[in-house]
Amino acid sequence: MSISAPPGTNTPSPAPLAALANSAQRASAGSVATSLHRMQRWLDDDLSAVRKAIESGVDLESLLVEEPAQQAAAYALRDTGKLVRPLCVLLAARMAGRTLDREVLDLAVAAELVHTATLLHDDVIDLGERRRGVPAARVVFGNAAAVLGGDHLLIAALRRVAPVGNAEIMNTLLTTISSMVAAEAGQLEARGSFEPDREQYFDVIAGKTGALFRWSLSAGGRLGGLDEESVAALDAAGFHLGVAFQLVDDILDIVGERVFGDADDDGVLSKSLLTDVREGKMTWPLILLSERDAEGAALLERTAARGTVTAQEHAELYRRLSEQNCISDSVAFANEHADLCRQALSALPDGEARSAFSTIVAAVVSRADAAPALEVRS
Numbered sequence: 001m002s003i004s005a006p007p008g009t010n011t012p013s014p015a016p017l018a019a020l021a022n023s024a025q026r027a028s029a030g031s032v033a034t035s036l037h038r039m040q041r042w043l044d045d046d047l048s049a050v051r052k053a054i055e056s057g058v059d060l061e062s063l064l065v066e067e068p069a070q071q072a073a074a075y076a077l078r079d080t081g082k083l084v085r086p087l088c089v090l091l092a093a094r095m096a097g098r099t100l101d102r103e104v105l106d107l108a109v110a111a112e113l114v115h116t117a118t119l120l121h122d123d124v125i126d127l128g129e130r131r132r133g134v135p136a137a138r139v140v141f142g143n144a145a146a147v148l149g150g151d152h153l154l155i156a157a158l159r160r161v162a163p164v165g166n167a168e169i170m171n172t173l174l175t176t177i178s179s180m181v182a183a184e185a186g187q188l189e190a191r192g193s194f195e196p197d198r199e200q201y202f203d204v205i206a207g208k209t210g211a212l213f214r215w216s217l218s219a220g221g222r223l224g225g226l227d228e229e230s231v232a233a234l235d236a237a238g239f240h241l242g243v244a245f246q247l248v249d250d251i252l253d254i255v256g257e258r259v260f261g262d263a264d265d266d267g268v269l270s271k272s273l274l275t276d277v278r279e280g281k282m283t284w285p286l287i288l289l290s291e292r293d294a295e296g297a298a299l300l301e302r303t304a305a306r307g308t309v310t311a312q313e314h315a316e317l318y319r320r321l322s323e324q325n326c327i328s329d330s331v332a333f334a335n336e337h338a339d340l341c342r343q344a345l346s347a348l349p350d351g352e353a354r355s356a357f358s359t360i361v362a363a364v365v366s367r368a369d370a371a372p373a374l375e376v377r378s
Contacts, residue, residue, distance in 0.1 A: 017043070020082055020363040032366055035359040042356070043090065046100045050086045053109045072141040072149030076116050079132050084245075085111040087360060088216035092234055094353035096224020103223060106160045110173070111216045113157035118180060118208075120150035125188060126279055169219045176215040183207025191280045191304075196290040196297075201282060202243070209249075210242025217241075226348075233347035237357075240341035244365055247334035250276070250283035251327055251368045254318075277317065280304035284333065288326040296320040331368050338365045 021036035040047075054077055086108035093104045122128065123136040124143045130136055138146035154177065161170050183204045190200060217234040226234070253276045276283045277300065282290075290297040299317055303309045309317070321327055338361045348354050 017047070017082075020360075020367075032359060032362045035356075036363055039356050039359060042352075043087075046090050047083060047087075049100060049105055050083060050090075050108050050112070051080055053105055054080055054112055068141045068145035069148030069152060072120065072137040072145040073152040075140060076120050076131075076137050076149060076153070079134070080112060080116075081132055083112060084360065084364070085115050085212055085216045088213060088238070088241075088357075089220040091353045091357045091360070092217045092220030093224045095234075095348050095351070095357070096221050096226045096230075098224035103164045104220065106164055107169070107216075107219050107223060110157040110160040111212065111219075113153045113160070114173075114177065114180075115212060117150040117153035117157070118184075118212075120146045120153070122184070125184065126275070128275070164223070166223065169222055172215055172218065176211045179207040179211045183211070187281065190282065196282065196287040198287060201284065201287060205243050205246045206239065209246040210239045213242040213245070214238030221348075230347055233344050237341045237344040240337045240344060241361060241364065244334045244337040244341065244361070247284050247330055247337065248365060248368045250285055251330050251334070253277075253283065254285055254321065254327065255368075274309055274314070274317070277303055278307050278309060280307075285321060285326040285330045288329060289321055289324055292324045292326070293320050296324065331365075334365050334368065338362065
């Protein structure tokens, strides 16, 4: 049997690189969009194999049964998003001179399964309502099912990596998952306290977003046979990519990100705005606001204490974020880390794969420029 998606949620998503290209085009990053479309043709077979393997590799059809946890896992995999983490595996392996084979494919799929598992868990912890433009799995199947569904995917990821037979790749994946759990726990403990703690912020990024990017790149390079110096460079690149990616996500929680289909599609907002504010999460733009504006910091404390934002507070928060340049400075900081990511790759052989990865980095930060302009929303 199969499960039915909620009405309006079963529209096919665009190809991963096409989705990034649409965002880049809207950000007036035409050269990035052109490169992404070229990459789509170059990597189309690889990405199609990853998508197919994600479905068959977790035995998706057998998950579509009357068991809510398995249904939640299957539902979360219906839209694989931009596949940025699998792309990291594929491109790192290609930098090492290794094209797609069964082992590279297994690592790429594992990266996406771990990522999707964390999304299922995060939505339960954060009480998220929407994910990738549709109702979150926890909304459709319940919190317990979503948590257990994430557990299913973590096990599926480990089963993918184990047959590769590389102890270091497996050990670093286990360390990565452990780091992600610890970072989420630390973030949960700090929730509701709008103390502008930069060190804690970067600890969370390193343990969550950065950890999986680091593993995806270093695992792909290690599998391809790169020396430890080159693997370390990929690891550093993954950290900076993770920071840039999280900074952009922080920005998009405020200004919104549109999920695009066709190139001329206006898109829909992927999630509710100011979710981090209501949940009491200290993101980078909010850290800047707290450091620069005492009244803004007090406003954040009040909204976090209630878990709601009134229309008047909404307007005031947007005004203060704009006046204090919190968004523009966050975009600049994301671009700094994107540059550091590319610099870390200078130890890797120059070539099409390294150039393609640089394009992915540019596309990641262009998402913020493609978002709707900062304006008062009631």
